[in-house]
Amino acid sequence: MVSFILLAAGKGSRVEQKMPKQYVSIAGKPLLLHVLDKLTKIQEIDQLIICCELEYSGLIDTMIANHYPGLAYELIEGGATRQQSVWHGLQVCKNETVVIHEAARPFVRTKDFLRLIQDEMPNVIYGADIPFTVLKGKEFVEDVLKRDELVNVQLPQKFVTSRLKEAYKKALANKQEFTEDAGLFYTYCEAEKIKVLKGLQYNIKVTYPIDFLVGEVIYREYIVGREE
Amino acid sequence: MTTVIITGASRGIGRATAVKLSHCSQVDNMVLIATNYDGLLETQRQMSSGVHSELIVFDLSQLWNIDQMVQSIYDKYGSIDWLLNIAGYADPQLLLDTTIDNLSQTFTVNFFSMAILTKAVVKFMKLNEQSQIVNVASTAGSTPRPGWSAYAASKAAVINFSETLSEELAEYHIAVYCVSPGRTATDLRKRLAPEEDPTTIMQPEDVAYTIYTLLTDETQCLAGQDLIVRNKKM
Ligand SMILES: NC(=O)c1ccc[n+]([C@@H]2O[C@H](COP(=O)([O-])OP(=O)(O)OC[C@H]3O[C@@H](n4cnc5c(N)ncnc54)[C@H](OP(=O)(O)O)[C@@H]3O)[C@@H](O)[C@H]2O)c1
Numbered sequence: 001m002v003s004f005i006l007l008a009a010g011k012g013s014r015v016e017q018k019m020p021k022q023y024v025s026i027a028g029k030p031l032l033l034h035v036l037d038k039l040t041k042i043q044e045i046d047q048l049i050i051c052c053e054l055e056y057s058g059l060i061d062t063m064i065a066n067h068y069p070g071l072a073y074e075l076i077e078g079g080a081t082r083q084q085s086v087w088h089g090l091q092v093c094k095n096e097t098v099v100i101h102e103a104a105r106p107f108v109r110t111k112d113f114l115r116l117i118q119d120e121m122p123n124v125i126y127g128a129d130i131p132f133t134v135l136k137g138k139e140f141v142e143d144v145l146k147r148d149e150l151v152n153v154q155l156p157q158k159f160v161t162s163r164l165k166e167a168y169k170k171a172l173a174n175k176q177e178f179t180e181d182a183g184l185f186y187t188y189c190e191a192e193k194i195k196v197l198k199g200l201q202y203n204i205k206v207t208y209p210i211d212f213l214v215g216e217v218i219y220r221e222y223i224v225g226r227e228e
Numbered sequence: 229m230t231t232v233i234i235t236g237a238s239r240g241i242g243r244a245t246a247v248k249l250s251h252c253s254q255v256d257n258m259v260l261i262a263t264n265y266d267g268l269l270e271t272q273r274q275m276s277s278g279v280h281s282e283l284i285v286f287d288l289s290q291l292w293n294i295d296q297m298v299q300s301i302y303d304k305y306g307s308i309d310w311l312l313n314i315a316g317y318a319d320p321q322l323l324l325d326t327t328i329d330n331l332s333q334t335f336t337v338n339f340f341s342m343a344i345l346t347k348a349v350v351k352f353m354k355l356n357e358q359s360q361i362v363n364v365a366s367t368a369g370s371t372p373r374p375g376w377s378a379y380a381a382s383k384a385a386v387i388n389f390s391e392t393l394s395e396e397l398a399e400y401h402i403a404v405y406c407v408s409p410g411r412t413a414t415d416l417r418k419r420l421a422p423e424e425d426p427t428t429i430m431q432p433e434d435v436a437y438t439i440y441t442l443l444t445d446e447t448q449c450l451a452g453q454d455l456i457v458r459n460k461k462m
Contacts, residue, residue: 224398
């Protein structure tokens with residue numbers, strides 16, 4: 001069985017909306033609900049942990065009561081950073097397998113979760129090709145990176161819970177912050193392999209205002225797959 | 229197991245649809261809703277005995293009790309697969325003759341009750357692999373007819389509601405159909421046009437046949453559109 005950490009604590013500061021982006025709608029539906037829609041039929045998930053700002057807990061309770069009455073879930077207070085939010089979630093995980101996803105990636109499909117969960121490897125992530133050239137440097141170019149050796153890291157990701165917790169403790173001790181968990185896990189759990197499944201370009205992270213526009217198209221064409 | 233709810237099944241188009249669907253091999257349970265028990269009983273009598281049917285005497289204008297009724301249907305059958313919103317009310321009045329009660333009753337039966345019933349049912353339909361909803365609107369919902377403003381507006385609401393839900397629920401594989409019949413030989417029509425010869429207009433069985441065809445059409449290409457059903461012979 002799987003514990004599922006759903007990150008919904010982001011403040012969405014880069015998106016020019018008043019509400020944090022996970023509560024903002026694409027196709028009339030908040031991003032958080034897009035993700036919940038894909039989760040609730042997955043038998044393997046028997047613990048759902050939602051990390052959120054507690055001031056929005058009432059909103060989430062109402063959303064779940066209206067759309068998924070009877071769904072069991074735990075609301076955990078998010079941390080100041082993404083890493084701290086995951087750390088809070090890990091404290092209550094009861095299973096040895098944890099899947100981590102974020103509300104800002106609404107176009108994940110049920111089958112993407114199932115493929116990750118059912119993969120025989122214990123630590124698995126999704127990664128997409130990088131379609132553009134990436135150079136190192138800020139004000140001046142310092143190096144050329146080979147994009148065919150790089151991967152655009154996506155969520156969802158799956159880890160062995162205890163191993164990820166050990167890695168987190170080391171990262172915390174070193175006061176090192178990561179923007180996602182595969183990097184952290186790789187750095188502090190070197191002995192463990194992390195398998196990369198081919199991710200799709202549709203699984204965007206809604207970050208900028210334009211992503212809400214792009215998201216409408218992705219929803220219509222890819223998630224629903226309907227003609228105009 | 230396919231469980232179907234039909235409102236307005238005590239006569240007219242609702243009855244003809246219940247009778248037609250009782251011969252559909254895909255249907256296992258039919259829950260028939262209206263306020264007139266004798267009418268429901270007669271519908272049941274005309275239906276194929278090969279299908280399990282349940283009669284529920286329920287006034288759909290009791291909006292606050294709809295949730296509980298749907299919950300009890302779900303508890304009993306374990307799923308709700310098809311919802312047919314056919315119940316309707318018409319008491320057409322000129323604008324200056326109409327009353328708050330008339331406007332309110334028209335919108336309550338034709339629109340609010342079907343919206344609340346649909347909301348209550350969709351909660352369970354989301355758990356299915358495939359579900360279907362048919363809303364019966366009217367040509368009045370898209371064609372102006374003096375004296376029919378309240379009814380026409382309520383049916384326009386049904387049309388727009390159906391089109392919107394078709395988009396909103398596609399992701400959950402819930403197909404939403406909107407059927408708009410023209411003049412049909414039922415009690416409702418008889419009351420409003422007593423001089424009309426009912427044999428010259430469309431029969432409720434014709435509309436029932438269309439609904440049956442939609443529900444058994446696997447392509448679902450006609451979902452989400454206002455489908456006008458008219459008697460070709462007219
Ligand atoms: N006939 C036409 O020319 C025509 C044309 C276009 C659209 N339509 C639409 O087609 C649908 C069926 O109409 P019809 O011609 O078959 O009319 P009908 O013979 O008068 O039947 C109406 C049905 O709705 C039910 N109903 C009405 N108010 C209800 C309430 N408060 N609670 C529960 N059930 C209620 C009635 O049941 P009880 O009386 O037992 O409560 C009856 O079964 C309606 O939506 C109507 O607007 C009809």
